[in-house]
Amino acid sequence: MQNQGLRATSRGGHITVYEAVRAQLDPPLGPVLRPFNRMRARRNEVEYRSSEAPAVTPEEVAADVSKVEALIELAEKAIPKMPRY
Numbered sequence: 001m002q003n004q005g006l007r008a009t010s011r012g013g014h015i016t017v018y019e020a021v022r023a024q025l026d027p028p029l030g031p032v033l034r035p036f037n038r039m040r041a042r043r044n045e046v047e048y049r050s051s052e053a054p055a056v057t058p059e060e061v062a063a064d065v066s067k068v069e070a071l072i073e074l075a076e077k078a079i080p081k082m083p084r085y
Contacts, residue, residue: 001017001020001021003082003083006020012042013023015037015040016039018033018036018037022034022037028055029074032070032071032074033065033071033074035067035068035070036062036067036071037068039064039068042056075079080085
């Protein structure tokens, strides 16, 4: 978004960034990108409504490790190719 002259605000920033990236890259990268939104929402749920949300389990984290690795791999490939403004 920064390369396009856009800036996410602190209010709703993560969801805005996700929606912008998804709009530009899904397809073809939807299967890699979609887990980010679920993980983002889960983190938000635990952090801001901790008394209502169940704790994150080791199994939940283990199930997401490969998804996080795929997101990191995608970022490592894409970021160096982005033009700098």
